[in-house]
Amino acid sequence: MNGLFTVADFKKKAEEVSKDSLLFTYFKHGAEKEITLKHNENIFRELYILPKCLVDVSNVNMNTKIFGCEAKWPVGISPSANHKQAHNDGEIGTAKAAGNVGSIFILSSFSMTSFEDVAVHAPNTIKWLQMYIYKDSWDKSGQKILLS
Numbered sequence: 001m002n003g004l005f006t007v008a009d010f011k012k013k014a015e016e017v018s019k020d021s022l023l024f025t026y027f028k029h030g031a032e033k034e035i036t037l038k039h040n041e042n043i044f045r046e047l048y049i050l051p052k053c054l055v056d057v058s059n060v061n062m063n064t065k066i067f068g069c070e071a072k073w074p075v076g077i078s079p080s081a082n083h084k085q086a087h088n089d090g091e092i093g094t095a096k097a098a099g100n101v102g103s104i105f106i107l108s109s110f111s112m113t114s115f116e117d118v119a120v121h122a123p124n125t126i127k128w129l130q131m132y133i134y135k136d137s138w139d140k141s142g143q144k145i146l147l148s
């Protein structure tokens with residue numbers, strides 16, 4: 001991770017170490033028309049760092065509360081499928097990494113690791129679950145209410 005600072009740095013490194021170019025293409029793109037991806041990149045281009053001299057920054061608090069969950073900083077990991085394709089640690093590795101920095105980890109319905117295993121191995125991470133609800137199976141299942 002040495003020398004990796006920006007998203008572009010990570011992207012370049014990922015491409016270098018990726019053994020499968022098709023897989024890299026899958027992970028590097030955004031979903032559908034990449035509207036959010038482009039929007040995020042544009043927003044970040046508009047942000048400037050204003051250096052503040054002689055200000056004590058040894059105790060910066062970025063704690064925030066999102067849907068009742070106390071995160072250490074306002075960045076989470078949105079759901080994405082197939083983490084084991086990228087690394088053997090799969091979703092457990094991502095969940096642990098999120099927990100180490102106090103982020104929220106959202107587990108995909110298409111996780112390659114069971115929800116239970118992620119829960120056991122990353123007990124201290126704030127975990128949310130993304131769920132696809134298929135109309136057909138929902139209709140046929142006879143359920144009336146979904147609780148999470």
Ligand SMILES: Cc1cc2nc3c(=O)[nH]c(=O)nc-3n(C[C@H](O)[C@H](O)[C@H](O)COP(=O)(O)O)c2cc1C
Nearest residue numbers: 026027029030031034035036037078079080081108
């Ligand atoms: C490689 C990849 C896999 C993704 N897998 C899922 C998924 O399994 N479930 C889900 O709800 N969203 C998934 N997403 C969507 C992301 O969580 C996120 O909402 C989306 O990328 C936002 O940017 P967009 O609007 O440009 O797609 C995935 C996105 C990418 C790039």
